[in-house]
Amino acid sequence: xxxxxxxxxxxxxxxxxxxxxxxxxxxxxxxxxxxxxxxxxxxxxxxxxxxxxxxxxxxxxxxxxxxxxxxxx
Amino acid sequence: xxxxxxxxxxxxxxxxxxxxxxxxxxxxxxxxxxxxxxxxxxxxxxxxxxxxxxxxxxxxxxxxxxxxxxxxxxxxxxxxxxxxxxxxxxxxxxxxxxxxxxxxxxxxxxxxxxxxxxxxxxxxxxxxxxxxxxxxxxxxxxxxxxxxxxxxxxxxxxxxxxxxxxxxxxxxxxxxxxxxxxxxxxxxxxxxxxxxxxxxxxxxxxxxxxxxxxxxxxxxxxxxxxxxxxxxxxxxxxxxxxxxxxxxxxxxxxxx
Numbered sequence: 001x002x003x004x005x006x007x008x009x010x011x012x013x014x015x016x017x018x019x020x021x022x023x024x025x026x027x028x029x030x031x032x033x034x035x036x037x038x039x040x041x042x043x044x045x046x047x048x049x050x051x052x053x054x055x056x057x058x059x060x061x062x063x064x065x066x067x068x069x070x071x072x073x
Numbered sequence: 074x075x076x077x078x079x080x081x082x083x084x085x086x087x088x089x090x091x092x093x094x095x096x097x098x099x100x101x102x103x104x105x106x107x108x109x110x111x112x113x114x115x116x117x118x119x120x121x122x123x124x125x126x127x128x129x130x131x132x133x134x135x136x137x138x139x140x141x142x143x144x145x146x147x148x149x150x151x152x153x154x155x156x157x158x159x160x161x162x163x164x165x166x167x168x169x170x171x172x173x174x175x176x177x178x179x180x181x182x183x184x185x186x187x188x189x190x191x192x193x194x195x196x197x198x199x200x201x202x203x204x205x206x207x208x209x210x211x212x213x214x215x216x217x218x219x220x221x222x223x224x225x226x227x228x229x230x231x232x233x234x235x236x237x238x239x240x241x242x243x244x245x246x247x248x249x250x251x252x253x254x255x256x257x258x259x260x261x262x263x264x265x266x267x268x269x270x271x272x273x274x275x276x277x278x279x280x281x282x283x284x285x286x287x288x289x290x291x292x293x294x295x296x297x298x299x300x301x302x303x304x305x306x307x308x309x310x311x312x313x314x315x316x317x318x319x320x321x322x323x324x325x326x327x328x329x
Contacts, residue, residue: 044137
């Protein structure tokens with residue numbers, strides 16, 4: 001989990017992506033170093049670069065953002 | 074070939090998966106195949122419909138419903154029995170599956186269903202609202218485990234499919250005559266609009282600005298080739314890149 005902290009706010013069990021949802025660069029950088037990255041079903045992916053938090057099965061879309069649920073599973 | 078004793082149905086499921094389990098889209102495709110009258114009937118295309126994401130809505134990670142249209146000789150009871158059996162076998166333990174089935178030959182209130190679907194994209198709907206509307210419109214709506222919260226998305230998915238201007242098609246476009254699009258197109262593949270319509274289940278090719286491309290336009294396909302549901306048709310979405318029409322990127326498709 002520590003590896004992705006430059007890109008996520010950590011509070012309790014919650015990890016919230018610090019950047020906006022157009023920031024593909026940050027999403028890819030975080031996923032590159034994350035040991036928990038696992039691709040979601042291809043139909044649910046939104047980034048053409050495969051290794052990206054936006055494509056991870058452990059991400060959960062929020063009303064205006066994204067959370068990583070690796071600490072909750 | 075569709076015979077006169079076949080009826081058309083819309084079938085939609087929601088909330089069947091959990092992290093790491095079989096996806097709702099895959100389960101919908103499996104149900105669609107199980108419901109075919111003949112093994113060699115064309116497989117219905119499944120559309121994915123994005124619903125509202127809100128703290129008051131329990132969803133796994135993205136809150137989407139999966140819908141398909143079926144032409145079948147089967148009765149509602151037969152369809153429901155097969156679908157429910159598969160849901161019970163395949164849904165994740167922690168899921169809250171819902172199933173909606175609409176007889177398209179019935180005198181349903183299309184606009185009321187569309188309104189429910191569109192609202193479920195922007196506001197929190199309740200199970201009571203879903204069941205009330207389904208009962209009023211004679212739509213078969215049922216829950217099959219957990220909280221049954223999936224009935225909301227299942228009914229909304231029916232409405233959005235009726236709307237005809239929402240969602241993307243699950244999986245990749247399959248082309249006959251030599252190119253199996255189950256896997257990605259590794260190299261650039263050039264084809265005309267007329268050819269791709271002839272060789273696939275696509276009905277049209279549309280640009281990200283919403284313009285239809287004519288039959289002689291040339292397309293350049295690469296990577297994952299995916300379609301959207303647009304104006305009641307299965308449409309390939311394309312964008313202009315370096316003077317060429319190219320199949321849409323995932324970043325384009327996420328808007329649908």
